[in-house]
Amino acid sequence: MGKITIKDVAALAGVSVGTVSMTLNGSSKVSEKTKKNVMEIVNKLGYRRDPYARSLSLSSSRSIGLLAPGFRNSFFGEIAEALQVAAEKRNNSLMFGITNDSTKQEAKLVDQFLDRGVDGLIIIPAEDSSPDLSHIRNLLNMNFPLVFLSSYYSSLPMQTVMSDLASGAYELTKSFIGAGLKNIILISGEPSLIPFKERIEGFRKAFEDSGVEYNPDHVIISDGMSFEGGYAAIEKVYDEIKPDGILAINDVMAMGVISRLHSKGIRIPEDVSVAGYDDIATSSIQETPLTTVAQPISEMCSRAVEMLFDLIEGREIEKTLVKLPVSVKYRKSSIAKE
């Protein structure tokens, strides 16, 4: 037995395919009686409209794509969840791809997603120190609906929803200074990339505003933004600098820092205050709960989806860069409070 099509339904219901289609789309021009009749047949046959034929007619797949560095860091997992919720409100589905922080892989996925017919794309930029962005330029040229989330590529026009990374770093640093810490370091990544640049800037400004001398050597550039990166950074600089305050660029990295300090027998926060960034789910539930900066994930995601649909549906967007406020969470890993 072949596939059940709208024709079968129409034949059995004794109406035209147009009528069936309109019924299914809830058009008001079909009489109630006919609707009821048609729906009965639809249910009896277990008919479902063919999504491909539909998409072809409507030229929309009602699905959008998400490109993220990966989901091992649950920060991105939380973003994925929030995006899915926002997409579902608009009856859209989400496809996802993992870039592993490589713009090359990102380009490949963009291509794949275009071939799948997604209506728009949300991209969390890869933290790639030598990015090749031709694929993004392409998308912009063809005016493809695209919004960056959480960061953007500094060399390209942005349609971005992110949080105010600098201000989080600023407030955190100020509280560390205010708590009397004298030797604070920031473990960061390649300063040409926005997320690092912003945080470094917040860090610097906190010193400036506090009237304390800023030592650029206290910004440690680590290459991996992972646990291992944090671990290795401590390995490299601890004995030399003997910091009493350590700000890691994200929570996973901070966990690496804590783990290494712990194994060196250094007490947290008595000897060293540590803070992370992102407030991932596990940060608050660690043995030593982590002082960190919470990003407003769910609002970021709903704004991003909103902006994306503005683009998809051809509306003007008012602001191309939306920066939402963050909030610092003071926990036991630091003596700083506010």
Place this chain on the structure above:
Amino acid sequence: MGKITIKDVAALAGVSVGTVSMTLNGSSKVSEKTKKNVMEIVNKLGYRRDPYARSLSLSSSRSIGLLAPGFRNSFFGEIAEALQVAAEKRNNSLMFGITNDSTKQEAKLVDQFLDRGVDGLIIIPAEDSSPDLSHIRNLLNMNFPLVFLSSYYSSLPMQTVMSDLASGAYELTKSFIGAGLKNIILISGEPSLIPFKERIEGFRKAFEDSGVEYNPDHVIISDGMSFEGGYAAIEKVYDEIKPDGILAINDVMAMGVISRLHSKGIRIPEDVSVAGYDDIATSSIQETPLTTVAQPISEMCSRAVEMLFDLIEGREIEKTLVKLPVSVKYRKSSIAKE
């Protein structure tokens, strides 16, 4: 300027649309010269085939759906990554939906995904204590390609790839007993659900095989499988039972346990040995690295995708239940070793 279609390409190249189509599909019946000519025009125009039209013709979207409880627990994030890799090898994309451990939500997403035309579905069953599974029955009736991952619904025929949960719990428990621990508890969920049932069974059997009396009251049924669940379970039973060994059903929960013990001033592992399950990324990098059971995520995922494509492409599948071996990771949160 309208959309560029295959007709435009054909016209400019001076050939028929059939030829262009065959060229793009790499058919061997088109002469090299023509191919070259056509490709030139394609590139010049920046033509891309319309995915909707293609899907309609081919009746395949080259995309599959993943239904998972959520991505806050990075165990599922790691699964998503691994699945994406496996899907990409077959040039497929992945859509995802989040069930929040509710079969009702799962049903809704199944419906949505069918409407999107996914070719098949990978479902990580929701840990829902009163599941409504009619949507799954539907899928099975219509013979829709479907495989369960990580667990299955006990009341339904399974096409499942999972790990041998019981054996992990068994080995872990045995090592706890072997280390001389006398008062071991297991914090689990609703025993009617497969993942809990299996682990409880492994737990029980370890006592049996060790000739130590098994106390069913030492299986604590917690309602949330989250951090809070672990935290609350300790709150509830610690003072009464005073366990010296605690097995949590997953790592996140174990972190909740550790956090609560820590705040009570109880030392790990000196006073209490703790173990989790899953070996999520953060488990090894905690302040006190967690003894846990690693599931072979990447193999599970590639097997699941393999099985799914067997179903999609109409091949017979040999085994409906694949159980892969796990490996216990002994770390500092327990005195147990092997």
Place this chain on the structure above:
DNA sequence: AATTACGATTGAAACGGTTCAAAAGGAGAT
């Protein structure tokens, strides 16, 4: 009874590809 008005229904074009039987073209043999 004829006309009008309007809501309900029809039917065919359009969406943009793929596929394949049939036609065309070209080379080699007679």
Place this chain on the structure above:
DNA sequence: ATCTCCTTTTGAACCGTTTCAATCGTAATT
């Protein structure tokens, strides 16, 4: 020059919807 045989190419049918101008039916109006 004609015939065969093979390789290329063509063109139309098809995939299953949506949409909308045109038509139909019915009831109200004159």
